[in-house]
Amino acid sequence: MKIPPHFRRALSMFQPYRGRLALAFLGMILTASTEPMFPAVMRQLLDRGFVGKPTLDLWMVPVAIIGIFVLRGCSTFLTTYMMTWVTSILLNSVRAQMFERMLNVPASFYSTSSVGRVINAMMFESQQVIDMVRNVLTSLIRDSLTVIVLLGFLLWLNWRLTFVALILLPLTALVVRLTGQRMRKLTRDYLEVNAELTQVIEETTRANQVIKIFGGHKYESDRFEARASHLRRYSMRMASTAAATVPVTQLMAAFAVAIVIVIALVQSARGESTVGDFVSFITAMLMLLTPLKRLAEVNGPLQRGMAASEAVFGLIDAAPERTTGTPLAQRASGRLEFDDVSFSYPGQAQRALSHINLAIMPGETVAFVGMSGGGKSTLVSLVPNFYSASGGEIRLDGQPIEDITLASLRAQIAMVSQNVVLFDDTITANIAYGDASPDMERVHAAARAAHLSDVIRALPQGLDTMIGDNGSRLSGGQRQRLAIARAIYKDAPILILDEATSALDTESERAVQSALDGLMQGRTTLVIAHRLSTVERADRIVVLVGGEIVEMGSHAELLEQNGTYASLYHLQFASEVAA
Numbered sequence: 330m331k332i333p334p335h336f337r338r339a340l341s342m343f344q345p346y347r348g349r350l351a352l353a354f355l356g357m358i359l360t361a362s363t364e365p366m367f368p369a370v371m372r373q374l375l376d377r378g379f380v381g382k383p384t385l386d387l388w389m390v391p392v393a394i395i396g397i398f399v400l401r402g403c404s405t406f407l408t409t410y411m412m413t414w415v416t417s418i419l420l421n422s423v424r425a426q427m428f429e430r431m432l433n434v435p436a437s438f439y440s441t442s443s444v445g446r447v448i449n450a451m452m453f454e455s456q457q458v459i460d461m462v463r464n465v466l467t468s469l470i471r472d473s474l475t476v477i478v479l480l481g482f483l484l485w486l487n488w489r490l491t492f493v494a495l496i497l498l499p500l501t502a503l504v505v506r507l508t509g510q511r512m513r514k515l516t517r518d519y520l521e522v523n524a525e526l527t528q529v530i531e532e533t534t535r536a537n538q539v540i541k542i543f544g545g546h547k548y549e550s551d552r553f554e555a556r557a558s559h560l561r562r563y564s565m566r567m568a569s570t571a572a573a574t575v576p577v578t579q580l581m582a583a584f585a586v587a588i589v590i591v592i593a594l595v596q597s598a599r600g601e602s603t604v605g606d607f608v609s610f611i612t613a614m615l616m617l618l619t620p621l622k623r624l625a626e627v628n629g630p631l632q633r634g635m636a637a638s639e640a641v642f643g644l645i646d647a648a649p650e651r652t653t654g655t656p657l658a659q660r661a662s663g664r665l666e667f668d669d670v671s672f673s674y675p676g677q678a679q680r681a682l683s684h685i686n687l688a689i690m691p692g693e694t695v696a697f698v699g700m701s702g703g704g705k706s707t708l709v710s711l712v713p714n715f716y717s718a719s720g721g722e723i724r725l726d727g728q729p730i731e732d733i734t735l736a737s738l739r740a741q742i743a744m745v746s747q748n749v750v751l752f753d754d755t756i757t758a759n760i761a762y763g764d765a766s767p768d769m770e771r772v773h774a775a776a777r778a779a780h781l782s783d784v785i786r787a788l789p790q791g792l793d794t795m796i797g798d799n800g801s802r803l804s805g806g807q808r809q810r811l812a813i814a815r816a817i818y819k820d821a822p823i824l825i826l827d828e829a830t831s832a833l834d835t836e837s838e839r840a841v842q843s844a845l846d847g848l849m850q851g852r853t854t855l856v857i858a859h860r861l862s863t864v865e866r867a868d869r870i871v872v873l874v875g876g877e878i879v880e881m882g883s884h885a886e887l888l889e890q891n892g893t894y895a896s897l898y899h900l901q902f903a904s905e906v907a908a
């Protein structure tokens with residue numbers, strides 16, 4: 330039988346633990362060897378203890394039975410403990426590989442893979458893969474050995490009756506084969522729907538305030554109910570398919586037992602079989618049903634694991650970000666050049682950027698403005714190489730950024746986005762994020778520069794205060810200032826500000842803008858802002874429309890040109906006056 334590639338790959342992960350697996354297999358062998366012992370004792374008990382004059386010593390029976398079950402208990406414990414030890418280590422290892430790859434995939438990965446699907450693969454489907462290997466290995470080794478040992482015992486007892494019992498094996502294999510393909514398809518669909526349900530739960534927990542304010546309770550409940558019901562239907566289909574295997578095999582066993590009884594009666598009438606032989610044979614034959622049943626049921630976890638392995642190995646094998654390039658020899662001065670740069674998002678024919686030519690000098694502040702969808706965020710996302718340009722070249726200090734290692738390139742960049750991302754950790758850990766040994770003087774200085782000192786003093790543990798999921802225990806303005814403090818702490822030569830003051834009130838914005846002005850001194854700064862009043866003091870303003878540069882100059886120069894920028898500025902000014 331050809332071993333499926335995913336199963337072979339999952340099996341190969343057990344190689345480093347061959348020693349412990351050998352102990353587990355030893356336990357399986359011992360367990361299998363104890364199977365025929367009980368019917369053998371029953372045979373001796375009946376023939377030498379109940380028929381005619383008893384010749385069996387009474388003490389032998391309890392000692393034999395207790396000994397059998399002590400040996401069986403020890404071997405079963407050995408198998409279970411060793412398999413659990415190995416599989417728990419493997420599960421952590423698989424999840425670690427998935428997490429490591431998740432950290433290293435490019436930004437484009439999440440355009441085709443939802444967060445819910447990734448979480449589902451890491452937490453649920455990885456468990457399915459490990460369970461598949463564990464259950465399959467245990468059943469194939471322990472139960473196969475048990476079947477072989479019991480069949481050998483049955484052949485030794487009565488080879489004619491054994492051939493009747495052997496009809497169970499091909500019929501069981503036929504049932505397993507017929508249900509296998511259906512089980513795999515159902516499992517694949519089940520995992521798909523389970524990922525959708527995970528996504529709904531993840532979105533609902535993240536957007537709880539939006540749901541409350543916009544009255545989305547019923548909509549979210551309906552979404553959850555639809556996917557949960559869908560998931561339940563697949564669960565029932567899978568359960569019915571798996572459960573149908575058991576009664577079919579049991580019915581086949583019943584026919585086999587009935588035929589065996591008839592033949593045994595004929596043999597007994599001819600004096601070819603004793604009571605002990607018959608009871609021992611029937612006992613061993615019935616004991617054969619349990620491992621055969623488990624072998625039949627192994628198809629369920631096998632198919633579930635095979636379907637789950639597609640998502641697990643798909644994430645592990647996802648193409649990571651590039652690892653090429655050479656590190657920068659020193660801190661960058663911050664000169665950026667865009668040479669005929671174009672870009673299209675994966676799977677989209679339309680260009681997001683077209684023929685961008687721009688040179689930014691060290692320490693210069695350049696603001697990018699324009700209507701939404703003009704390409705501002707796309708352009709600055711090319712600088713840290715979140716995406717690679719489809720055409721043209723971006724250079725840092727004259728060196729193409731594609732020739733610089735990503736770690737070295739991104740070490741030169743600090744970023745404050747309008748979508749603030751914070752971690753459920755202390756304020757210190759968030760300010761010094763990425764620094765394994767935070768410099769507390771720099772942490773305090775960054776907090777002061779971002780006007781967080783008063784906020785920190787008011788907190789119960791100060792800098793050691795846990796801020797909750799994405800800074801949920803802080804206000805919107807405090808979260809924004811904490812993100813700014815993180816950028817100040819990094820002290821990088823290139824600064825990207827994407828609506829960095831958007832969540833601040835007027836007073837806080839004035840204070841933080843003052844801090845940012847100090848931070849921007851001597852740094853190449855790329856500013857994205859929709860409020861044009863925040864970019865008036867930029868050295869240059871670049872106006873993007875439809876992914877192309879249509880205007881460029883200082884605030885005064887662009888107003889004098891009376892073009893796109895002037896129209897946007899006057900429109901905003903009129904709106905603010907009217908408000």
